[in-house]
Structures are given as C-alpha cells and as structure tokens.
Amino acid sequence: MFIDFLFTLRAHKLNVSTHEWMTLMEALAKGLHDSSLDGFYRLCRTICIKDVAQYDAYDQAFAEYFRDVARDAAAMTQQLQDWLNNPALRNQLTDEQRAALQGLDIEKLRELFEQRLREQKERHDRGNRWIGTGGSSPFGSGGEHPTGLRIGGGGGRSAMQVADERRFREYRKDVILDVRQIDVALRGLRRLGREGAEEELDLDETVDKTCKNAGEIDVVFRPPRRNRVKVILLMDVGGSMDPHSDLMSRIFTAASRSGRFAKFRSYYFHNCIYQAVYEDALFRKPVPVADLLGNSDRDEKLVIVGDALMHPAELLEPGGASYYYSNNRSTGLEWLRRLGAHFRSAAWLNPEPERYWPGTTIEPIASVFGMWQLSLDGINAAVRHLVRGGPKPVVGNPARWSG
Amino acid sequence: MTNFDQFSGTSTYIASDDLRHAVNVAVALEKPLLLRGEPGTGKTLLAENVAAALGLPLLRWHVKSTTKARDGLYVYDTVARLHDSRFGGDEVKNIEHYIKLGPLGQALAATSRQVLLIDEIDKADIEFPNDLLLEIDAMRFRIDETNRDVVAAHRPVVIITSNNEKELPDAFLRRCVFHYIEFPNRELMAKIVRVHHPKIESAVLDHALDVFFSLRGTPKIRKRPTTSELIDWICALNKAGVDLKKVGGGIPFLGTLLKTEHDVELLGKRAKA
Numbered sequence: 001m002f003i004d005f006l007f008t009l010r011a012h013k014l015n016v017s018t019h020e021w022m023t024l025m026e027a028l029a030k031g032l033h034d035s036s037l038d039g040f041y042r043l044c045r046t047i048c049i050k051d052v053a054q055y056d057a058y059d060q061a062f063a064e065y066f067r068d069v070a071r072d073a074a075a076m077t078q079q080l081q082d083w084l085n086n087p088a089l090r091n092q093l094t095d096e097q098r099a100a101l102q103g104l105d106i107e108k109l110r111e112l113f114e115q116r117l118r119e120q121k122e123r124h125d126r127g128n129r130w131i132g133t134g135g136s137s138p139f140g141s142g143g144e145h146p147t148g149l150r151i152g153g154g155g156g157r158s159a160m161q162v163a164d165e166r167r168f169r170e171y172r173k174d175v176i177l178d179v180r181q182i183d184v185a186l187r188g189l190r191r192l193g194r195e196g197a198e199e200e201l202d203l204d205e206t207v208d209k210t211c212k213n214a215g216e217i218d219v220v221f222r223p224p225r226r227n228r229v230k231v232i233l234l235m236d237v238g239g240s241m242d243p244h245s246d247l248m249s250r251i252f253t254a255a256s257r258s259g260r261f262a263k264f265r266s267y268y269f270h271n272c273i274y275q276a277v278y279e280d281a282l283f284r285k286p287v288p289v290a291d292l293l294g295n296s297d298r299d300e301k302l303v304i305v306g307d308a309l310m311h312p313a314e315l316l317e318p319g320g321a322s323y324y325y326s327n328n329r330s331t332g333l334e335w336l337r338r339l340g341a342h343f344r345s346a347a348w349l350n351p352e353p354e355r356y357w358p359g360t361t362i363e364p365i366a367s368v369f370g371m372w373q374l375s376l377d378g379i380n381a382a383v384r385h386l387v388r389g390g391p392k393p394v395v396g397n398p399a400r401w402s403g
Numbered sequence: 404m405t406n407f408d409q410f411s412g413t414s415t416y417i418a419s420d421d422l423r424h425a426v427n428v429a430v431a432l433e434k435p436l437l438l439r440g441e442p443g444t445g446k447t448l449l450a451e452n453v454a455a456a457l458g459l460p461l462l463r464w465h466v467k468s469t470t471k472a473r474d475g476l477y478v479y480d481t482v483a484r485l486h487d488s489r490f491g492g493d494e495v496k497n498i499e500h501y502i503k504l505g506p507l508g509q510a511l512a513a514t515s516r517q518v519l520l521i522d523e524i525d526k527a528d529i530e531f532p533n534d535l536l537l538e539i540d541a542m543r544f545r546i547d548e549t550n551r552d553v554v555a556a557h558r559p560v561v562i563i564t565s566n567n568e569k570e571l572p573d574a575f576l577r578r579c580v581f582h583y584i585e586f587p588n589r590e591l592m593a594k595i596v597r598v599h600h601p602k603i604e605s606a607v608l609d610h611a612l613d614v615f616f617s618l619r620g621t622p623k624i625r626k627r628p629t630t631s632e633l634i635d636w637i638c639a640l641n642k643a644g645v646d647l648k649k650v651g652g653g654i655p656f657l658g659t660l661l662k663t664e665h666d667v668e669l670l671g672k673r674a675k676a
Contacts, residue, residue, distance in 0.1 A: 019577045023432060032428050039424075046425045047432075050576035052439060052583040203481060215489055219482075246623075 005065050009048065012061040016048045023047050037066065182254035185379040189261075189301065189386060190227040200224045229301060230263035231255065232292075232343075236306025237281050238270050244307070244351040247374065251305060251349075263300070267292070271310045272332035273339065289335060293342045301386045302339065302346035305374065308365045309352065315361045333364055333401075340368040345389065347382040349374045358396040366395035409457060416445070416452035417594045425582035426453060432580065435521075435539055435561035437571075440584030443629025446564040450520035453562060457518065462559075464506035465522045472534030475507035475521075476544050498548050507535075508553065511542055516557035525565045532575035540578055587630065589616060599634045600641065607646075611637055614654060618661070623669060628660040635659045 009016050024047045033039040041062060049058050198221040205220040212218075233255055235248055256264060267277035267287060276286040315332045328335075340346060348369040350362065357363065362371065370385050370392035372378035384390070410426045412418040418426070426449070429436035438446045454461035464475050480501045487495045494500050504512060510519040524532060538544050542555035563579065565571065587595060589612055596608060611633070619627045628636075636659040645655050654660070654670075661667050 015573070017573075017577050023434070027428060027432055030431055032431055042421060042424050043428060046428050046580050046582055050437065050571075050579065050581040055583065201482070206482070207485065210485060217486060217489065 005044075005061075008065045009058070009061050012057045014049065014054055014057055014061065020048045182251055182376075182379060185376060185383060186254055186260065188380065188383040189229055189231070191229050191387070194223045194225055198223050226262065227260065228262050230297065230299070231261045231265075231301050231303060232296060233264070233266040234273065234277060234302070234304045234306075235266065235268050235281075236271065236304075236308075237268050240271075240307055240309055241351075244374075247351055248305060251374075255303075265296075269306075271306075272314055273304075273335050274328040274330075274332055275335065289339065293338070296342075298342060298344050300343060302343040303382070303386075304346070304348045304369060306348070306350065307352050308348065308350055308360075308362045308371070310361050312361055315364060333368070336365060336368045345386045346370070347372060347386055349378060349382060363396035363398075364401040366392070367398040367401040371395060410453055411456070413452045413456050415598055416448060417591065417598055418449070418452075419585075419587070419591060422449070422582060422584060425580060429562075429580045430457075430560055433558045435563050435579045437563045437565065437576070437579040437581045438584060439565050439581075441586055441627075441629060442566060443631045444584040444586060445630065446584060447520065447522055450518060450522075450562040450564075453560065454518040457560070459516055459518045459560065460513075461518045461520060462506045462510050463520045463522065466524050466527045466531070468526055468528075470527045470531070472527075472531055472538075473505075475505040475535070476538065477505055477508045477546055478503045479548050499551075502546055502549065507538060508544070510559040510561075511538070511544065511555040512553050513559070514556060517559040519559045519561045521561065521563045523566060524563050525571065533572050536574055536578065539575075586619075592630070592633070595630060596634065596637060600637055603637065603641075611640070615660070618654075618670075621670065621673065624661075624666050626662050626666060632660050632662075 006016060006021055024044055027033070027043055027047060028040075033043045044062075045055070045058055049055060200222050202220045202222040205222070206218065209218040209220055210216065233252070235252070237245070237248070241248070252266065255261075256266065267279060268281045268283065269277045270283065273289065275290070276288050277292060279285040279287060310332075318329055318331055346369050348365065348371045350357070350371055351374040352362070354373045357366070357371070365371065370382070372382040372385075372393065381393075385392075408423075408427055409430055410418075411423055425436060438449065440446055450463075451461060479498070480503060484495060484498070484501045506519060507521075510517045539561065542558050543553060545552050592612060592615075593608060596603065596611075615628060615633050615636075618624070636656060639656045639659050643656070657667060657670070661670065
C-alpha cells in the first residue's frame, strides 16, 4: 500500500529506508494515523523524515502525490452523518432550509463534493460553488450554506493546505550558514595529542605501577587529549567583499572560539596578498609576509577567505596593487605562491558561486591554493583536505598557470 | 489497540497538536523520540511532562562533550576495587559490587516502565549515537566484567533532544521517530505565557507579545529571544510594576530579552533611525 508514495519521496531525494517504511506500515496497522489524511501526513513525517531541512521536500512530495486523492472519505462521511444526526442543529434551521436539506441526501452531497473537488484546481474562498472558506457553497469551512459540509474541524488546516504552504522552505540546507554550522564543520579540523597539565587518571599505568609496588597504590596521571591543530586565517575585506561581510564575521566568530585550536591567528588583506598582511581590518598595523612565514610552523593550516576577484593586473603584474601606496616588486601571484610553498596544507574559501569561477582571476589563484565555495559542503571538503590532504579541485586550466 | 492518546500535555506544559501526536506515536511504537528545535522551545521540559502525564518515573542523562556511550550503561569503578583490594574482604571478589549503572542502564534494568531523557545528544563525540544503536534497538546490553545480560522487561519511553548542532548518523536516525518543535506562533505563545502568569491582563499580554515578536522579527539580530526569556521578562515587568503602555519608546529590562552587546546596539541604532 502506498508503495508509490515511498518512491515519490525517494524521487524527491528523501532517503527513506525500508526500515522506516516498515515502521510506518506497523504504525498504520495500529491505526496511529487516525484514519485521516492529516493524520497520515503527520505520522509519515514523524517516522520517515529526520531533518527539518527535508520538511520542505517532504511537503512538495506529499502535495504532488496526494493532489488527486485529496479527499478524506472516511472522516468526511462521519462528519456528515454526525451533522445530519444532530437534531439540535436542525431545530435552528428555518422551514425553508429544512426543505432544502430533505432534497440533498448524503450520497448526493458526497458525490457532488467529490466531483467538485476533482474539478477544483486551486484554493478558493468566498464563492458559491467551489470548496473553500467564507463562501456560500455547500462545501468548505467558515461559510454560510445551510446544509453545507464543513471540511476539517475546529479551524485546523488540512494536510494538503499545510503541505502546499511549504512553511519549512527556509530550513533548506543549501541556504543557511550560521555560526553554529560553521562551528560544526570546523570540528573536523583536529588532531588530538596529549599535551599540557597532567589532569587525567591513567588507569593502565596506575595498575601497572601499583602491581610493581606490591599492592601499594601509586596513582598515575597524564595530560588530557587536546587539539593540536594550529590555524592561520587570512581574510579579504573591503571592496568586492563588502556584500559578504556578515558571512565573514560568522566565520571569524566560529574559528576564533576559544579552545578550538592550539594556536589561532588571523590577519586581513585587501584583494590580493602582497608583501604585508594586516592585524586590523583598517590596515593600520602591517605584518610583513616574510615575518609571518618566519614565525609560523610549516604544519600550521593556512585558511584564506576571499572572493579572489580582481583586475588581472593586480594579480599578475609587478606594481599592480591598486589600493595601497605600497609598490609591489613581485606580483601578487608570486606572493601567493610563496605562501603556498611554505605551508604544507592550505585552503581558500570563496563566497562567489562556483559557476562564475572559470575565466576570472580565481583560475590562477586556484592553481596555487585548493579552492572551495564558502558553503557548508565547501567548508567540509576544505577541512577534509586540510586534515587528510589529497588533490586540489581543478578550476579551468591549471597547466596554464604552472610556472 | 491500547489507548493511543496517552499524552495530551499537562496543566503547566502546552504542547502543540503535532508534538502531542509525535509523542503518542513514539509511545505506541516503542521507539525513541528525537526532538529538535530552537533553544527555549521546551525540548527538555517535554520529558518531565511526559513522565508526569504517563505517571512514570523519569531518568535523566545529560550528555556532555566528554560523555562516552558506555557511561550511560554502566561504570566499573576499578580504582575503588583496587583500593579495597589492599584490605582484602569478600566484597572485593564480587565485581558486581563495583558496577554502577548509568541512566540508560537503570532504565533497562528497572522492573517498571521508565521515561528516559537523553539530553543534548549532539554535545558528545560524533560516534556517540552509533555506540548506542544496539542498546536503543534491542533494549538490552551486556556487562562484560560479570557476563551479565541486562534485558529490559519494559521498553522505556526514550526522549532524545538535540540542538541541531551536528548531523546525527543515519543508522541512528532510522531507529528514531522525529519531531521538530517549531517556534510557537502568537496564539500558542499567549497560551504558554498564561500558564506561567495566569493573572496577566489581556491588554498587557498583547503588548508584551507585540514587543517580543517585533524583536524576533528584527533582521540581523544574532540571538533571538526565546520563550523562556519572554516569560522571565514578563516576570520582571510584573515584579517592578512597570506598565508597558506608559513606557515611551524604549523597552524596559531589555537585558532579559537580548543577551549580546551587538543586538542591544543594533536595536539602539534602529530606535534612533
């Protein structure tokens, strides 16, 4: 039953497993769906979907599959019968209305309802024919037709309405990137080692020593495991990076969170890196790149965040630095290569969408540093590269820039 | 079929229809209920109220970054045994004496049905949920040191909360029933506030909710105020006897709603503009 719905869900990239599907069947057998479409909508979502980021896709799949079956026959008949069997309500009717009611028996009303529902293609309010709200057609809710049929109880909305509304659209994963998510992505960037104060009980060693001591207890402590990764973060600010400033501040917040790395330093640059980077975003405290290379270990991880977009002269010609009075004798690309040669592992995160990369200055820069898009997936891939190494992603034709 | 609608909220906890439904599905299917949602939407409180509503005892397991899956089952106190061994005695020979059951272990070993809260499961190591798969699925575990198998006589109602910090492994997710607690809408929020402040006047409540939801709607705000902060704020207003209608422009006790300098500054700038 509903096996097609399973495949509709899977077609929407919702990886519902057999395990979950069997659970759903068990739940249906127990009647947990309340014999209604609304109940089924909730039940199926509760059991099969485990991530709010997928609620939107679920809503779409549900709307697609149940568009043609959006009638809740069992519940409807029950409501109708309850209504018709409720004499108190009938007494409130005028004689005319009661006469009209006589002429409209259950079967007829239901047939008419289903027929209208099939014809109706969209939401409809305030009319006298279609099913909707606030109208005088016999079908719908909040309406005025005397013998009308109310759909859904107590102001509650139907599953189709909820599904069609797509309330969960903003939770989709490809859109958001907040501090916490970056934080989680950066958690992968670690190499544990024992260093520092001895605070943890070393059980094996304690037992060993105690035995050698003929049973006299000798407690041994050792330092706890800590992350040993050191990170240098270089950030492009100003100019074309202004639209991304919010994102940059989130990256910085996540990366600089205390205790994350054994050592964390961050510097700023504008457009491209030449002989100096800056301790502050206002470019008042320069740090020569030569000094930076001199006092950093080759095992430190270099992370550069920037759009890598500039005039080709700024990257490829001596004296190309446009913004500063610094007159660079080596080209920007040479400075980047010096950085790239010093650090064993480095990654460049770029907020520009990947499809715009080829044919720009991103291409030569990506031949020096592995470049990933500044998205959750991109950060994860960059972190993997920093920890485990591996080939850089290819942008355009790297052979053109080797040299 | 036993009664499905076992949980319908309590007098101090207002649950949305969807949430009640999810709890009842989890109870009926005897599967763990995984809850996610913004902080302050009452994930942890739910467990207490499910326990109260079902009349079952509650066991809590607050997960920390250093928590290991085995800690929840049992801990073998080797150091105590080592210590005791110097003096001899019968107790030392009985390893059972040094096995201390953790919250999950207690829930499985209990003679009656229990509610178990596993709070903030995402705080622990990435592999933590994977280490619990068998125990959650089969509701049994083995104490290696004594060769004892503990099998649950009554499958506990397990409620797991997560702050959405980290992807939980698929294999773990498959075994759970999932619910995302949405931030309450205005109507539900009014009900929730009334539970905590039954005497509040409608006009005051309306005004407070206006301020609260406009704060939450402010773009670029870093930490949006949550339910518990709203309740604290109203409590502060009550205690100080401040009448919201008479306060021109500014928001009194802003510190109870906004918790970062950035947000307070941002709001100040907006008020001036």
